[in-house]
Amino acid sequence: MQVVVWNENRHEKTNPVVADIYPEGIHGAIANFLKEDEIEVTTATLDEAEHGLTEEVLKQTDVLVWWGHQAHDEVEDRIVERVHQRVLEGMGLVVLHSAHFSKIFKKLMGTTCDLKWREADDKERLWVVDPSHPITEGLGEYIELEKEEMYGEHFDIPAPDQLIFLSWFEGGEVFRSGATYQRGKGKIFYFRPGHETYPTYYNKEIQTVIKNGVKWVSPASTPTPTYGNVKALEQITEK
Amino acid sequence: MQVVVWNENRHEKTNPVVADIYPEGIHGAIANFLKEDEIEVTTATLDEAEHGLTEEVLKQTDVLVWWGHQAHDEVEDRIVERVHQRVLEGMGLVVLHSAHFSKIFKKLMGTTCDLKWREADDKERLWVVDPSHPITEGLGEYIELEKEEMYGEHFDIPAPDQLIFLSWFEGGEVFRSGATYQRGKGKIFYFRPGHETYPTYYNKEIQTVIKNGVKWVSPASTPTPTYGNVKALEQITEK
Amino acid sequence: MQVVVWNENRHEKTNPVVADIYPEGIHGAIANFLKEDEIEVTTATLDEAEHGLTEEVLKQTDVLVWWGHQAHDEVEDRIVERVHQRVLEGMGLVVLHSAHFSKIFKKLMGTTCDLKWREADDKERLWVVDPSHPITEGLGEYIELEKEEMYGEHFDIPAPDQLIFLSWFEGGEVFRSGATYQRGKGKIFYFRPGHETYPTYYNKEIQTVIKNGVKWVSPASTPTPTYGNVKALEQITEK
Amino acid sequence: MQVVVWNENRHEKTNPVVADIYPEGIHGAIANFLKEDEIEVTTATLDEAEHGLTEEVLKQTDVLVWWGHQAHDEVEDRIVERVHQRVLEGMGLVVLHSAHFSKIFKKLMGTTCDLKWREADDKERLWVVDPSHPITEGLGEYIELEKEEMYGEHFDIPAPDQLIFLSWFEGGEVFRSGATYQRGKGKIFYFRPGHETYPTYYNKEIQTVIKNGVKWVSPASTPTPTYGNVKALEQITEK
Numbered sequence: 010m011q012v013v014v015w016n017e018n019r020h021e022k023t024n025p026v027v028a029d030i031y032p033e034g035i036h037g038a039i040a041n042f043l044k045e046d047e048i049e050v051t052t053a054t055l056d057e058a059e060h061g062l063t064e065e066v067l068k069q070t071d072v073l074v075w076w077g078h079q080a081h082d083e084v085e086d087r088i089v090e091r092v093h094q095r096v097l098e099g100m101g102l103v104v105l106h107s108a109h110f111s112k113i114f115k116k117l118m119g120t121t122c123d124l125k126w127r128e129a130d131d132k133e134r135l136w137v138v139d140p141s142h143p144i145t146e147g148l149g150e151y152i153e154l155e156k157e158e159m160y161g162e163h164f165d166i167p168a169p170d171q172l173i174f175l176s177w178f179e180g181g182e183v184f185r186s187g188a189t190y191q192r193g194k195g196k197i198f199y200f201r202p203g204h205e206t207y208p209t210y211y212n213k214e215i216q217t218v219i220k221n222g223v224k225w226v227s228p229a230s231t232p233t234p235t236y237g238n239v240k241a242l243e244q245i246t247e248k
Numbered sequence: 249m250q251v252v253v254w255n256e257n258r259h260e261k262t263n264p265v266v267a268d269i270y271p272e273g274i275h276g277a278i279a280n281f282l283k284e285d286e287i288e289v290t291t292a293t294l295d296e297a298e299h300g301l302t303e304e305v306l307k308q309t310d311v312l313v314w315w316g317h318q319a320h321d322e323v324e325d326r327i328v329e330r331v332h333q334r335v336l337e338g339m340g341l342v343v344l345h346s347a348h349f350s351k352i353f354k355k356l357m358g359t360t361c362d363l364k365w366r367e368a369d370d371k372e373r374l375w376v377v378d379p380s381h382p383i384t385e386g387l388g389e390y391i392e393l394e395k396e397e398m399y400g401e402h403f404d405i406p407a408p409d410q411l412i413f414l415s416w417f418e419g420g421e422v423f424r425s426g427a428t429y430q431r432g433k434g435k436i437f438y439f440r441p442g443h444e445t446y447p448t449y450y451n452k453e454i455q456t457v458i459k460n461g462v463k464w465v466s467p468a469s470t471p472t473p474t475y476g477n478v479k480a481l482e483q484i485t486e487k
Numbered sequence: 488m489q490v491v492v493w494n495e496n497r498h499e500k501t502n503p504v505v506a507d508i509y510p511e512g513i514h515g516a517i518a519n520f521l522k523e524d525e526i527e528v529t530t531a532t533l534d535e536a537e538h539g540l541t542e543e544v545l546k547q548t549d550v551l552v553w554w555g556h557q558a559h560d561e562v563e564d565r566i567v568e569r570v571h572q573r574v575l576e577g578m579g580l581v582v583l584h585s586a587h588f589s590k591i592f593k594k595l596m597g598t599t600c601d602l603k604w605r606e607a608d609d610k611e612r613l614w615v616v617d618p619s620h621p622i623t624e625g626l627g628e629y630i631e632l633e634k635e636e637m638y639g640e641h642f643d644i645p646a647p648d649q650l651i652f653l654s655w656f657e658g659g660e661v662f663r664s665g666a667t668y669q670r671g672k673g674k675i676f677y678f679r680p681g682h683e684t685y686p687t688y689y690n691k692e693i694q695t696v697i698k699n700g701v702k703w704v705s706p707a708s709t710p711t712p713t714y715g716n717v718k719a720l721e722q723i724t725e726k
Numbered sequence: 727m728q729v730v731v732w733n734e735n736r737h738e739k740t741n742p743v744v745a746d747i748y749p750e751g752i753h754g755a756i757a758n759f760l761k762e763d764e765i766e767v768t769t770a771t772l773d774e775a776e777h778g779l780t781e782e783v784l785k786q787t788d789v790l791v792w793w794g795h796q797a798h799d800e801v802e803d804r805i806v807e808r809v810h811q812r813v814l815e816g817m818g819l820v821v822l823h824s825a826h827f828s829k830i831f832k833k834l835m836g837t838t839c840d841l842k843w844r845e846a847d848d849k850e851r852l853w854v855v856d857p858s859h860p861i862t863e864g865l866g867e868y869i870e871l872e873k874e875e876m877y878g879e880h881f882d883i884p885a886p887d888q889l890i891f892l893s894w895f896e897g898g899e900v901f902r903s904g905a906t907y908q909r910g911k912g913k914i915f916y917f918r919p920g921h922e923t924y925p926t927y928y929n930k931e932i933q934t935v936i937k938n939g940v941k942w943v944s945p946a947s948t949p950t951p952t953y954g955n956v957k958a959l960e961q962i963t964e965k
Binding site for chain 3: 814833834835836837838840841842843844846847848849872873876878879880882884885887896897898899907908909910951952953954955956957958959960962963964965
């Protein structure tokens with residue numbers, strides 16, 4: 010399996026707090042723990058040529074992990090189209106935190122993907138609501154994060170195909186924090202936590218979820234549909 | 249309730265077969281039977297200014313019915329954006345037949361919406377698979393159409409929120425023919441039949457489904473979510 | 488529309504706190520506000536003959552509202568069978584609060600319907616997560632209840648067909664508080680609030696939800712499927 | 727992984743046609759091809775003590791495959807309860823063909839699970855409608871069976887969590903042929919084909935689906951929820 014972790018990588022360059030927490034960038038931190046599972050992992054960032062997502066790279070990518078926040082608009086539409094097509098062809102996509110507002114996620118969802126938010130050190134508790142789902146493997150009944158950015162409902166997404174986590178926030182809100190979707194041959198997993206000013210991606214349980222998510226969205230050799238004008242498989246009576 | 253029936257209205261101008269079947273246009277035929285239910289119905293077509301879908305018109309529209317086929321690309325993107333926003337605000341949308349490839353449906357679905365097709369006078373039988381759904385009110389167990397264009401799986405759509413009809417085709421294919429989706433505050437109903445060279449929209453059962461669909465997608469005074477930065481509703485402990 | 492509000496009606500007889508809050512019983516309180524909508528409402532309780540749910544009564548019932556708690560086991564299996572069959576035939580069912588553990592709900596769900604709970608005056612906030620749904624008509628973004636019993640995840644139910652409310656609880660839990668299901672021709676709405684020691688059913692917003700729920704589950708003249716051995720509709724080739 | 731293939735094993739004893747096709751029983755045929763995947767497979771049948779499904783056996787079973795037809799009623803309720811509990815605890819369940827009417831499937835679904843049927847050598851074509859699903863791995867766009875029993879809609883089941891196959895039948899019907907459900911920690915896959923008088927379980931593509939299904943429903947170390955009275959995780963304000 011070939012995984013690419015994509016990161017905007019801008020906060021890391023301008024905000025010393027973020028740079029301190031993630032000296033190798035958020036992409037670096039995520040790539041590091043994914044490698045523990047003997048998965049082939051590379052990274053790609055916004056400021057690389059073609060944002061690091063050339064045709065060549067994407068063709069060989071089984072799963073793309075996406076983190077973005079302040080520069081969604083700088084992602085070129087042609088690259089978004091390219092990623093979109095690869096998802097429909099079967100490439101898995103893990104969408105993290107503020108990437109709810111990424112062009113690729115909005116395009117796949119068909120909605121605004123808007124939500125409520127607050128940066129106030131809310132405690133967050135993510136409850137497992139589907140304990141049959143492989144993405145919850147190795148977890149307890151909930152994950153607790155001492156401090157995180159709050160995301161609150163209404164989250165303007167289509168009803169998830171599968172709802173896996175629900176978040177409780179100290180300030181009084183709830184959020185559908187873990188959700189899966191199927192689009193074309195591709196599988197998508199949205200997972201909420203991971204604001205840049207908190208060390209969330211070092212949390213072992215969060216890492217477990219992301220590892221499980223990568224595994225769950227990874228493609229299999231499923232049938233490739235054909236489209237367009239087709240001959241009848243059975244005799245049609247003249248009328 | 250204010251309904252607008254939108255039609256591309258091109259086949260009617262260029263193909264005498266279609267003009268013969270639908271002398272008032274497909275939009276006219278649909279508007280006529282909707283009016284039987286004492287619904288306020290107007291029509292709009294591609295070649296009108298702003299395709300007949302001005303800000304003013306859309307603001308007052310509760311339900312938009314959409315038929316298009318050969319000129320999807322001529323629908324201006326800014327009008328598509330306008331319709332999209334209105335759906336998310338709660339305007340109902342009924343998408344008919346070849347409008348599976350309309351810009352607005354593809355934008356709402358996030359997939360290619362591609363399918364198999366054949367113009368060969370297939371018999372079609374639409375089976376009700378959700379007999380609890382109000383859209384099936386007044387129907388029997390299936391609707392039979394002597395001749396229709398075939399649409400076959402795989403239909404590249406997200407898994408429907410509700411699957412209501414499945415079509416059997418004489419030539420050997422099946423199709424998810426009636427499906428609903430929720431996007432933002434809006435409800436969407438896709439219904440398959442209605443190729444321009446057949447008198448499908450004069451079929452009483454097909455009319456019943458479209459009437460029921462219009463009623464089902466119509467908006468109610470449901471809450472309008474607010475988004476963005478919010479204050480905490482509960483005290484947050486300093487950490 | 489004919490509605491029957493069913494209540495166990497035991498707490499009211501033995502607990503003066505409950506009797507004080509609901510002098511006409513929980514069923515009386517619910518029936519009273521439903522009548523405001525000019526709906527025909529009667530009540531039925533556990534200690535009546537056949538629990539008040541004779542064949543005759545059920546045959547004429549469009550929607551059954553169910554509240555039970557400490558005496559689920561005293562509901563006779565043959566009456567549960569009768570209600571079950573009527574739901575599959577199209578009778579709507581609104582399941583309230585502790586009726587999550589009723590025989591009829593467990594039979595319809597196929598799971599234990601177990602959950603976490605606590606009687607500790609938790610504040611509850613029910614967030615709307617599907618603002619397109621008619622059950623949310625007339626509401627704001629959330630409903631706040633100063634004091635309620637807590638119900639927490641994991642709630643052992645099948646993934647809802649539609650998830651409408653999520654509850655936040657002061658003590659740190661979340662809960663899928665409003666959920667719909669389709670079973671046979673019947674529609675089911677589960678709604679969480681309503682512990683017997685709180686005046687929850689006098690809350691106007693809670694009343695709005697229950698009124699909307701009753702309306703939403705009410706039956707329409709949808710097709711009645713036939714089952715069993717059938718003749719072919721098309722010629723089958725001899726093989 | 728430990729798989730148990732359960733079969734009623736009655737047709738094999740009384741109908742020479744079936745005995746000819748399945749000399750080792752339907753369970754034997756299924757066990758044989760599952761073993762190709764180096765899975766530990768045993769079998770169990772109705773006429774064994776406790777139907778071969780002792781507490782001991784079930785405790786060690788990861789996936790149970792179920793085939794039954796004429797003797798559903800002879801399966802003891804206490805064994806059904808036992809299987810039900812194991813499914814909720816996480817044991818996977820693959821339900822084949824006429825087992826749609828088994829006690830265990832009906833109990834898990836909460837509906838009659840009734841359908842239309844015909845034994846008339848219909849051709850069946852199973853179309854893949856979810857090409858993202860691992861259960862379709864290794865397949866083409868459809869599976870064709872020259873002769874099978876027909877099952878037709880309406881199939882009285884809850885809306886599937888995931889719909890994977892739709893069948894076309896020569897005689898004019900359609901059917902939701904491959905469907906998944908989650909109940910408690912358990913995953914369930916219903917797959918239609920396999921009437922006892924046809925050699926369906928020797929078909930390589932059908933075998934692929936069942937192998938994939940067994941793999942897909944197999945349990946993982948997901949969290950085991952706790953239920954009942956719980957202490958608050960956060961401070962609750964006195965009111």
